[in-house]
Amino acid sequence: MxxxxxxxxxxxxxxxxxxxxxxxxxxxxxxxxxxxxxxxxxxxxxxxxxxxxxxxxxxxxxxxxxxxxxxxxxxxxxxxxxxxxxxxxxxxxxxxxxxxxxxxxxxxxxxxxxxxxxxxxxxxxxxxxxxxxxxxxxxxxxxxxxxxxxxxxxxxxxxxxxxxxxxxxxxxxxxxxxxxxxxxxxxxxxxxxxxxxxxxESMRRHPPARPRPYPTIDCGIWRKRQCNQWVRNGFAIARPGGVSNPTPLEVERLFGAPDNWTLVPDQNGALLNDGPRYRMLGNSxxxxxxxxxxxxxxxxxxxxxxxxx
CATH class of the missing domain: 3.40.50.150 (Vaccinia Virus protein VP39)
Known part of the structure; x- marks a missing residue:
């Protein structure tokens, strides 16, 4: 194909x-x-x-x-x-x-x-x-x-x-x-x-019965969490002790991408910073x-x- x-x-x-x-x-x-x-x-x-x-x-x-x-x-x-x-x-x-x-x-x-x-x-x-x-x-x-x-x-x-x-x-x-x-x-x-x-119907309506290492919220720009906090970059991960933004590496894993797939040189040869990596992932x-x-x-x-x- x-x-x-x-x-x-x-x-x-x-x-x-x-x-x-x-x-x-x-x-x-x-x-x-x-x-x-x-x-x-x-x-x-x-x-x-x-x-x-x-x-x-x-x-x-x-x-x-x-x-x-x-x-x-x-x-x-x-x-x-x-x-x-x-x-x-x-x-x-x-x-x-x-x-x-x-x-x-x-x-x-x-x-x-x-x-x-x-x-x-x-x-x-x-x-x-x-x-x-x-x-x-x-x-x-x-x-x-x-x-x-x-x-x-x-x-x-x-x-x-x-x-x-x-x-x-x-x-x-x-x-x-x-x-x-x-x-x-x-x-x-x-x-x-x-x-x-x-x-x-079972595939569409019921998530698979497998453990999840990080319960997550919906992805999207400026989503509101249940505790009334705003989360920038569209991603949040629940960790022991609270909620925080994930690293780009963690977001890559959330999307099923290989580790550091988005960590590449820009047009000037410097590695992409986190902002462009988050945006690429969020639009993927x-x-x-x-x-x-x-x-x-x-x-x-x-x-x-x-x-x-």
Missing amino acids: RYLSLFSGMEAAHLAWAPLGWECVAVAEIEPAACALLRHRLPDVPNLGSVTEITDEQIAVLGGIDVVIGGSPCQGLSVAGRRAGLDDARSGLFHEQMRIFNAARHLCGARFLVWENVPGAFSSNQGRDFAVVVGAMAGSVVPVPRDGWGCEGVALGDNGLVEWSVLDAQWFGVAQRRRRVFSVLDTGNWSDRPPVLLEP FAVPVIRWIGTRIDAAAQAALRKVA
């Missing part, structure tokens, strides 16, 4: 999918610290830069692509923001993600699109923004459900089948409560494969969640191959 990563950040998709044998054909990132990490960790992978400037010609030369993945910026959709929705210049980059996927589909044979965002996407603009997202992915007009979006669903349109589900990182073996909406578009023969995101995917999605996409693609055989 070969994939194109958009809004790449620290490239959690690489950490999740390289063990599956997947190849990253290109990344797309403009934030300086993340670009420094990508240069250092994936020196042979081209960085296409801003998603607004990626051309069809750049995509075509990448060759075959199976999957496009990206979590377009969430600021306009988050309940912690001003709720401008897809009209926000950052969250509106979802449309660029769709443009790039459509080019990759027609020029490079891409079958799957993976999109990630905050659960606030369900309520943004009275639910209409998520209707736009699902409709654009599926290639159909999708109404807002009378009772709201719930935590999962499917939509069918001219482009194919879209599944979406809210997944929490703590269900996948990391000590972090991080609920995110994941949507997967399959433009291939979806009727001949198992579901990608939809799983038995939880690695084991993306790995699970990758195994499900793999299973879907293999089912289609068996059907053909």
